[in-house]
Amino acid sequence: MKNLLIISLILVGALVGYIIFTTFTFSSKQIQPDPAEKILIPNSAIENFSRALSIPTISHEDPANFDPSAFYEFARFLKEAYPLSSSQLEITYINEFSIIYKWEGSDNSLPPIILMGHIDVVPVEDPTQWTEPPFSGNIRDGKIWGRGAIDDKISVIGNMEAVEILLQEEYKPNRTVYLCFGHDEEIGGEKGASAIVDHLKNRGVNAAFVLDEGFAITQGMVPGITKDVALIGTAEKGFVTLELSVSIEGGHSSMPAHETSIDVMAKAVTKLKDNPFPYLISQPVQDFMAYAGPEMNSFTSRMAFANPSIFRPLIISTLSKEPSGNALIRTTTSPTIFRAGIKDNIIPIQAKATVNFRTLPGTTMQDVKDRVLTLIDDDRIVIKEGTFNSEAPGSSQVETFGYETLHQSIKEIFPQVIVAPNLVLGATDSRHYYPISDQIYRFVPFYLNKDNISTFHGTDEHLAISDLENAIRFYRQLILNATSK
Numbered sequence: 001m002k003n004l005l006i007i008s009l010i011l012v013g014a015l016v017g018y019i020i021f022t023t024f025t026f027s028s029k030q031i032q033p034d035p036a037e038k039i040l041i042p043n044s045a046i047e048n049f050s051r052a053l054s055i056p057t058i059s060h061e062d063p064a065n066f067d068p069s070a071f072y073e074f075a076r077f078l079k080e081a082y083p084l085s086s087s088q089l090e091i092t093y094i095n096e097f098s099i100i101y102k103w104e105g106s107d108n109s110l111p112p113i114i115l116m117g118h119i120d121v122v123p124v125e126d127p128t129q130w131t132e133p134p135f136s137g138n139i140r141d142g143k144i145w146g147r148g149a150i151d152d153k154i155s156v157i158g159n160m161e162a163v164e165i166l167l168q169e170e171y172k173p174n175r176t177v178y179l180c181f182g183h184d185e186e187i188g189g190e191k192g193a194s195a196i197v198d199h200l201k202n203r204g205v206n207a208a209f210v211l212d213e214g215f216a217i218t219q220g221m222v223p224g225i226t227k228d229v230a231l232i233g234t235a236e237k238g239f240v241t242l243e244l245s246v247s248i249e250g251g252h253s254s255m256p257a258h259e260t261s262i263d264v265m266a267k268a269v270t271k272l273k274d275n276p277f278p279y280l281i282s283q284p285v286q287d288f289m290a291y292a293g294p295e296m297n298s299f300t301s302r303m304a305f306a307n308p309s310i311f312r313p314l315i316i317s318t319l320s321k322e323p324s325g326n327a328l329i330r331t332t333t334s335p336t337i338f339r340a341g342i343k344d345n346i347i348p349i350q351a352k353a354t355v356n357f358r359t360l361p362g363t364t365m366q367d368v369k370d371r372v373l374t375l376i377d378d379d380r381i382v383i384k385e386g387t388f389n390s391e392a393p394g395s396s397q398v399e400t401f402g403y404e405t406l407h408q409s410i411k412e413i414f415p416q417v418i419v420a421p422n423l424v425l426g427a428t429d430s431r432h433y434y435p436i437s438d439q440i441y442r443f444v445p446f447y448l449n450k451d452n453i454s455t456f457h458g459t460d461e462h463l464a465i466s467d468l469e470n471a472i473r474f475y476r477q478l479i480l481n482a483t484s485k
């Protein structure tokens with residue numbers, strides 16, 4: 001008995017020692033390059049951004065509402081506003097409205113880089129709710145207001161301004177730089193990003209890395225870290241919609257059958273919600289813990305992230321509490337449409353439910369379907385796949401030319417921020433680019449916090465002038481870093 005106690009104490013002591021050792025040797029992965037010189041941004045950049053926001057390049061769910069004139073105007077505007085890029089770079093239009101700018105490098109043996117953005121924006125639900133009209137591009141209180149300010153005209157204009165400045169400076173890149181701007185990201189990117197990739201693939205392009213939207217410099221949004229955290233998306237979740245329907249004889253509501261179509265569908269949806277997907281710490285979330293962990297304020301958090309296998313239950317329960325944390329570690333289940341019935345005294349024949357799943361990297365559409373079939377276990381329910389389904393793409397690595405160049409460029413322009421990889425919860429156009437690159441990253445250099453996060457696809461979307469200026473500095477620095485070594 002005594003021996004057992006001694007052995008137990010030794011084991012506990014060894015474990016405590018191990019945890020303390022790993023916590024203290026859990027070293028920072030942040031690099032600290034010298035800050036870049038803060039170049040002067042011309043006033044024309046602000047005017048150009050304002051003008052870009054004033055052109056209503058809206059992607060509508062119903063293609064009948066598409067207005068080509070706004071997209072023609074946008075392409076014309078880019079040509080006028082950026083004369084050097086328009087005359088010195090090769091411009092290709094894809095399906096009329098998506099645009100590729102090719103800036104030829106001096107060394108063809110080097111793989112090119114691709115900087116992405118999308119021209120289109122989502123519609124505005126109620127313009128009267130906006131402080132400034134949504135397509136005004138008005139400038140007030142040091143901010144530029146309008147739909148598309150942060151999603152995603154900042155990427156388009158930020159890159160165009162950066163390239164125009166570099167051309168003025170007579171800079172010559174060694175590797176080729178592509179700027180690729182899709183025109184239908186908000187409705188799936190089939191005619192834009194997907195067609196751009198087909199075009200580039202046919203020309204044998206294989207990019208060193210691709211940069212798209214997805215994350216930003218978050219403020220007060222990473223629990224446990226006071227400093228601002230620039231998150232780089234190294235992967236994104238997949239999108240799987242399943243449409244469930246059941247048809248059972250209806251009738252008069254005064255004599256209901258034991259089980260109606262509504263009962264069957266309600267039970268099916270309840271089973272799906274009551275049985276969430278099991279948790280999974282995917283590669284991008286493991287990478288996030290390795291990069292953000294050493295920067296955590298508290299010793300306890302650093303200890304947990306330094307020993308993720310020991311503290312797994314704690315990490316999982318903490319993340320599961322918040323919807324955003326839960327979505328990082330699970331394929332999520334969201335019933336989004338529920339339809340049955342037309343009159344209060346008729347039992348409907350048919351009931352339908354639409355359920356949207358966001359899959360983790362490694363979980364396939366087939367996995368989702370198999371799980372749904374097993375859980376529902378009712379062959380009266382017919383399951384149909386949604387039209388926009390896409391698999392979760394694989395994760396990009398962090399010890400790569402692309403990630404390291406991004407990390408360095410962010411630190412040179414924003415010296416105070418922490419840089420960490422993470423998993424993007426939504427879908428971006430970059431998922432179409434896997435055939436031509438395996439280093440795909442998602443980051444836009446502006447500050448994202450609780451005040452502006454709701455303006456994404458929402459009301460009063462805007463961008464601080466200082467954010468626009470820093471974005472231009474960032475893209476210029478990124479191009480310099482990526483095309484000079």
Ligand SMILES: [Zn+2]
Nearest residue numbers: 151152185213
């Ligand atoms: Zn977007």
